[in-house]
Amino acid sequence: MAASPPEADEIFQPPASLQAEAHVKSFKEYEELYQESINDPETFWRRVYDGFYWKSPPTGPFLDYNFDVRKGPISIKWMAGAQTNICYNALDRNVEKGLGNKIAFYWEGNYPSDQGKITYSELLEEVCRFANVLKSLGIGVGDRVAIYMPMIVELSISLLACARIGAIHSIVFAGYSSESLADRILDAECCAIVTTDGVWRGNKLLNLKSIVDKALDICSERKHAVKKSIVVRHLSPKDEVILSGDANGEMADDAIAKRPCRTLKLHWQDGRDVWWHEVMQTADKSCDPVWMDAEDPLFMLYTSGSTGKPKGVLHTVGGYMMYSATTFKYTFDYQPDDVYWCTADVGWITGHTYVAYGPLANGATSIIFEGTPFYPDAGRFWEVIDKYKVTKFYTAPTAIRSLMKFGDEHVKRHKRTSLKILGTVGEPINPEAWLWYYHVVGNSKCAIVDTFWQTETGGHVITPLPGATPTKPGSATFPFFGIQPAILKDDGQEIEGTGEGYLVFKKPWPGIMRTVYGDPERFETTYFKKFPGYYCTGDGAHRDKDGYIWITGRIDDLVNVSGHLLSTAEVESALIEHPAVAEAASVSHPHSIKGECIYCFVTLKQGEQFTDEMKVALKNMVRVKIGPFAQPDFLQNAPALPKTRSGKIMRRILRKIARGDRDLGDTSTLADESVIELLFQFRPSDA
Numbered sequence: 232m233a234a235s236p237p238e239a240d241e242i243f244q245p246p247a248s249l250q251a252e253a254h255v256k257s258f259k260e261y262e263e264l265y266q267e268s269i270n271d272p273e274t275f276w277r278r279v280y281d282g283f284y285w286k287s288p289p290t291g292p293f294l295d296y297n298f299d300v301r302k303g304p305i306s307i308k309w310m311a312g313a314q315t316n317i318c319y320n321a322l323d324r325n326v327e328k329g330l331g332n333k334i335a336f337y338w339e340g341n342y343p344s345d346q347g348k349i350t351y352s353e354l355l356e357e358v359c360r361f362a363n364v365l366k367s368l369g370i371g372v373g374d375r376v377a378i379y380m381p382m383i384v385e386l387s388i389s390l391l392a393c394a395r396i397g398a399i400h401s402i403v404f405a406g407y408s409s410e411s412l413a414d415r416i417l418d419a420e421c422c423a424i425v426t427t428d429g430v431w432r433g434n435k436l437l438n439l440k441s442i443v444d445k446a447l448d449i450c451s452e453r454k455h456a457v458k459k460s461i462v463v464r465h466l467s468p469k470d471e472v473i474l475s476g477d478a479n480g481e482m483a484d485d486a487i488a489k490r491p492c493r494t495l496k497l498h499w500q501d502g503r504d505v506w507w508h509e510v511m512q513t514a515d516k517s518c519d520p521v522w523m524d525a526e527d528p529l530f531m532l533y534t535s536g537s538t539g540k541p542k543g544v545l546h547t548v549g550g551y552m553m554y555s556a557t558t559f560k561y562t563f564d565y566q567p568d569d570v571y572w573c574t575a576d577v578g579w580i581t582g583h584t585y586v587a588y589g590p591l592a593n594g595a596t597s598i599i600f601e602g603t604p605f606y607p608d609a610g611r612f613w614e615v616i617d618k619y620k621v622t623k624f625y626t627a628p629t630a631i632r633s634l635m636k637f638g639d640e641h642v643k644r645h646k647r648t649s650l651k652i653l654g655t656v657g658e659p660i661n662p663e664a665w666l667w668y669y670h671v672v673g674n675s676k677c678a679i680v681d682t683f684w685q686t687e688t689g690g691h692v693i694t695p696l697p698g699a700t701p702t703k704p705g706s707a708t709f710p711f712f713g714i715q716p717a718i719l720k721d722d723g724q725e726i727e728g729t730g731e732g733y734l735v736f737k738k739p740w741p742g743i744m745r746t747v748y749g750d751p752e753r754f755e756t757t758y759f760k761k762f763p764g765y766y767c768t769g770d771g772a773h774r775d776k777d778g779y780i781w782i783t784g785r786i787d788d789l790v791n792v793s794g795h796l797l798s799t800a801e802v803e804s805a806l807i808e809h810p811a812v813a814e815a816a817s818v819s820h821p822h823s824i825k826g827e828c829i830y831c832f833v834t835l836k837q838g839e840q841f842t843d844e845m846k847v848a849l850k851n852m853v854r855v856k857i858g859p860f861a862q863p864d865f866l867q868n869a870p871a872l873p874k875t876r877s878g879k880i881m882r883r884i885l886r887k888i889a890r891g892d893r894d895l896g897d898t899s900t901l902a903d904e905s906v907i908e909l910l911f912q913f914r915p916s917d918a
């Protein structure tokens with residue numbers, strides 16, 4: 232969904248009340264700091280570096296990089312040789328500073344009566360115990376650990392425990408199917424997985440362990456054995472868990488909530504499966520951190536790639552630590568008495584950086600939310616905000632748009648007087664949703680920060696600063712410190728002043744990804760080959776007359792469904808696995824709530840019928856192969872697909888057909904023009 236033309240904009244000044252206490256109090260101050268971060272990055276980032284504990288200093292240059300494929304392999308090194316530990320900086324140091332009794336996380340469950348909290352000292356103890364568990368299972372530096380969990384405190388404990396002992400975590404969003412999970416485990420060759428028995432999402436009970444079991448079976452079939460599966464007993468004793476297999480587990484002492492209860496059958500594989508609470512019982516509560524090189528890997532996180540195969544985006548310890556902490560501090564203007572809430576799942580990068588690492592590195596109190604915005608009703612967000620007196624709130628445009636549909640009453644029933652900053656991330660926010668967020672949710676007194684960034688960038692790269700940047704609804708505004716954007720034309724020329732083109736960055740910042748796990752060539756091809764000398768985001772952007780940047784959306788074959796990136800190729804290969812399908816093409820299609828959705832053209836094999844049952848079966852194929860969130864909204868019968876003479880599917884034309892737009896542009900390269908009319912005829916009436 233493209234933002235509105237910048238000519239139609241209105242400017243919103245930073246709220247004066249916020250400005251007074253802000254880290255950056257004026258646009259002028261932002262500009263000065265920004266100039267320093269570009270002209271003298273070492274001085275700028277050394278100040279940040281000095282705020283952390285390092286066991287030993289860098290052994291070479293502070294920054295060493297090559298961004299130009301013509302000069303050799305791409306390489307990015309910040310503070311190489313320096314030793315630190317991100318878990319130590321996020322926990323031990325805060326405890327040493329006297330924050331031991333401060334709440335690190337409030338936990339708010341799916342059911343409003345399910346709640347919990349954990350202080351910095353308690354979190355440190357739990358993390359140490361789990362780090363010792365991992366060690367006792369033979370896991371150490373460089374080993375990959377998969378995590379497939381709902382939004383519970385044990386998820387944060389797991390990732391911090393990995394970081395403490397130098398193991399690399401690979402978190403997979405717990406909405407992915409067994410097959411997607413298996414692909415990711417296999418690519419990273421994970422030796423262990425952490426999961427839970429089940430989880431309630433709204434009124435639905437999901438058996439996460441059975442999804443994991445199936446994924447581990449697929450891995451075994453492909454000759455990779457995951458040795459340990461550590462299972463958190465998350466369901467309340469009211470939900471009866473029946474184990475089949477050899478072992479039996481004790482039930483955790485959860486609060487029993489007023490809610491429906493259901494029986495969950497778990498298969499238990501003795502030797503491989505262990506209960507979290509059993510192995511934790513005997514684990515020691517202290518564990519020395521392992522000192523890691525700044526450039527050692529911290530985690531990988533898979534993101535869709537235009538070829539269909541997901542990429543394991545790799546981040547390293549030192550740079551990611553500094554960048555997650557710094558962007559959190561400035562974008563949310565972090566203050567010690569804040570209660571901060573980012574609604575993103577830790578399975579996505581937003582959760583990694585702004586639920587886990589960024590807030591903890593700053594000693595912040597934040598919320599881990601397991602629920603959905605609509606359960607028990609569409610007022611849940613605002614209820615939680617009042618319950619914990621949330622000051623800074625961060626969510627996605629798709630959530631804002633869907634809540635708008637329920638009307639203002641759900642919001643107005645709650646006070647929301649604690650709110651100061653409202654953030655958005657994941658996709659372009661349309662000005663209508665921005666204005667509703669500002670006026671209705673924020674009572675016209677909060678700063679809105681529309682933060683543009685990517686899994687690959689580690690943290691915010693284009694964003695307003697709440698006390699400094701005058702905002703325009705729909706624009707992510709200006710670059711963060713150390714980020715030098717450029718907008719390029721097709722021929723690679725930089726556009727000076729106003730104009731629209733490819734959004735690229737000219738220099739590395741500490742939080743940029745270092746490689747694609749196991750595939751450095753793909754890293755170079757995807758991000759550095761198209762425009763040598765630049766990091767290419769894959770997004771389009773427009774710069775207006777005042778220098779504001781407006782992200783216009785993906786310009787590759789990725790679709791952004793509710794802020795989740797999917798590749799059209801990934802969806803197509805899922806469809807093609809159905810025995811009735813001869814060929815499939817999928818394109819992005821506008822959607823009023825999701826921003827974009829997936830529209831598929833399917834050519835069936837001869838003799839097959841495009842019935843309603845067939846449609847259901849095809850949608851199901853995508854759910855099973857990728858995950859429920861990837862399910863196409865539209866499927867249309869395509870007796871043939873528009874192709875060039877060389878056989879390439881013309882998705883540009885399919886996008887127009889999906890929208891019912893007959894202004895197709897140049898069709899001269901089509902091998903057979905008659906296909907077009909046929910496809911218009913078969914267009915579903917609700918598209």
Ligand code: 6R9
Pocket residue numbers: 534579580581655656657658659660681682683684685686687707768769770782784785791794795796
């Ligand atoms: C953090 C995250 C990255 C893609 C990115 C872009 C889109 C994210 C945006 C935005 C416009 C914003 N995107 N934030 N587009 N305005 N404020 O979402 O990472 O899942 O890797 O997605 O999301 O298209 O390239 P990731």
